[in-house]
Amino acid sequence: MSGLVGKDILSAFDFERQDLFRLFILAERLKEEINDFGILNYAVGKLMVTAFFEPSTRTKVSFQFAMKRLGGDVIDFIEEVSSLQKGETEEDTMRILDGYDPDVIVVRHSKPFFPHKVKDMVKAPIINGGDGTNEHPTQALLDVYTIWKELGRVDGVVIGMMGDLKYGRTIPSLSYMLTRFNDVTIYFISPKELQVREEVIKKIEGKVTYYMVEKPEDVMEKLDVLYVTRLQKERFSDPQEYERLKGSYKIERAMLQKFKRLPIIMHPLPRVWELSTDVDDLPQAKYFNQAKNGVYIRAALLKEVLGV
């Protein structure tokens, strides 16, 4: 049986190298089967709860597609129409939901380590769908799966991660997951005050080669992958600093055409101004494929965690 059956998935570190390759291959197989049959029958009789204490389009809907395509069903707990308004603690909510005997719970919360805090209170396997600024391991899964599909390998890849690296939760998870591969180089591209957190660096130290740089132009031609993330005005302590730097962090067609060699361009989406729609038609633009890959890799993960 699978190595992930019944396991909580809280961090990108919960995946070993062999888990990742196995999931990628399973995702490919599930994609073909879903194309052929629409709905499969692996998860017939299984119920997933989505408990999102914070808004989300893609993660929740992507998990719902994945579960339904596997043949399972979904119950969506929506915070807005819940007794949280009466002051119930979210730990109680999780225990109650778990008491209803779901087969798996996907949880998102604005508090870092919320899933870690409740995991021992609940019997069902918990999948972390994003916990504040800490991690978003299934996003990393689809990111790395996309790199593997697009480049044919992850070992030896050179990736630039750009934007607000300090507060974005996809950056830590993606960095952690890349430590499972050999000879990876990461360029963290960000204004100094929004550089990746020290705690993240500690966990990747010695496992990947990394550099901190300030502008994407400086490294563009070295990259296999440019991973763009949002850079929000409110993260800057000094609004003038934001206005000064903004231009450098906008990826647009004209800017890209200055380079001889372009990386594939990824983005966890949603995007705001930092990635222009005029990039969408370039062959390097992979972000909509990336989002799409989320359904199949999450289906693979659910199939393993459910042990079906």
Added chain:
Amino acid sequence: MSGLVGKDILSAFDFERQDLFRLFILAERLKEEINDFGILNYAVGKLMVTAFFEPSTRTKVSFQFAMKRLGGDVIDFIEEVSSLQKGETEEDTMRILDGYDPDVIVVRHSKPFFPHKVKDMVKAPIINGGDGTNEHPTQALLDVYTIWKELGRVDGVVIGMMGDLKYGRTIPSLSYMLTRFNDVTIYFISPKELQVREEVIKKIEGKVTYYMVEKPEDVMEKLDVLYVTRLQKERFSDPQEYERLKGSYKIERAMLQKFKRLPIIMHPLPRVWELSTDVDDLPQAKYFNQAKNGVYIRAALLKEVLGV
């Protein structure tokens, strides 16, 4: 196979006369089958996404019933708990949802022509569930289906459409769909400043006979159908004008009993003050039947669009 398989349904004009009769007959058949079996198996393995960027009770829930009764399943994208709050463009949202490979997407939006704008970005067939003041083609479908069921014909029908004809989106779609029938007469009954838009008139000119009148009393006894819609205070530039006219646009039992011959009374619902609950028990009141018909005609439409 059906003439509508894989087609986008954006406008009432997307239905030819023969499409409409075929859908009406299919809806009748599906209703019988649903009564007998509860859930059918036509759409087993198919997923519909409802992407409603604007509130709705009936349209969304009616589509959900239709899809589930056909044996398919539904994933509901809810704007309120989405990344739109982070500033994602709605075009991106549609592309991402489409990337998850739904079999059909029903979209509602407050912006006119939103579905038209995104249709070429998405692979799945799109059904317009209402686009601002522009159109609501599946509402027209259930309206005309109701007329056909109640009167046994649509050709030659005389219909009064009443209320806020300028901003209501059911009025254009219903008017357009009626052009597919022979010898239809429409009385547009409305205060002058809320009369039907010129662009709508242009599209029906020469295909139906129409008149613009100001009060329902003037034409009541000529009508086969009185189609009542809401008339909201905020639509009037002059509040005194609203107060002056309000009485004439309220359909109530006492008012109706003055006439020798009554049309059937329809309403797209929800109603506010313009249609009194004391009308509900009259044999002419068909609006709850009309709402109910929505499930079966939408099931017929989905069956054809899905090609199942």
Added chain:
Amino acid sequence: MSGLVGKDILSAFDFERQDLFRLFILAERLKEEINDFGILNYAVGKLMVTAFFEPSTRTKVSFQFAMKRLGGDVIDFIEEVSSLQKGETEEDTMRILDGYDPDVIVVRHSKPFFPHKVKDMVKAPIINGGDGTNEHPTQALLDVYTIWKELGRVDGVVIGMMGDLKYGRTIPSLSYMLTRFNDVTIYFISPKELQVREEVIKKIEGKVTYYMVEKPEDVMEKLDVLYVTRLQKERFSDPQEYERLKGSYKIERAMLQKFKRLPIIMHPLPRVWELSTDVDDLPQAKYFNQAKNGVYIRAALLKEVLGV
């Protein structure tokens, strides 16, 4: 066939003694079957609508689990994204939803007797999921089922109900349901101004033995069951009275350890301050089991009402 097939369930009084025992035994059987098979096939082809005009976590999600575990499916009407925002009356909403031919409707509303008001407008059986301060009969069902499971009997039980007895809707329903058993004693434990309403007392008079007391300490050792409910500051006309009494109504470990004999401790949840988390590990703490029991007893109820 079952005695409850097609019946509206509006009040705890809608259950006779023999209905309750039959449902308890059916719930036990369904729990075993669900453990063995995940999803059963009793309700295949059946659709339940949840129409909650007021927030809820547990009741709605618990009903959704129950219906899906029986093999049926659910359509969730969410007020927030509905045409109620346009001013539609909730009676119209219920008639429209009913017109879509669901097999059962679970309704919650902040207005007492809302389900009673609409029941004759709708064909589908209605289950009251809580109507303002009036009743919450399926909560009573899971409460009494829990007592039966934990104590092996309901006849002869001595129960203390504590908290805001005046406004809490679980209290009336639980009291009413207990009248179906023999020799039950109820201690209503509450500040005088929040004691159980006269209308409730009238309905249980002569059918159970009851006493009104002010503090839990006075009766703790007599109790088989302590049923704790929330006591909200805003219910007190005098804030100083709240501060004075608050301490007496907080159940915590240290307070409980003063007694030689402890009752089982129940709570309809959500809790706020009145039930400390340090009680959770005591063997008497049954409130999470109680919540969990809701799925199975509601599945039993749905199976009977649907006649499947």
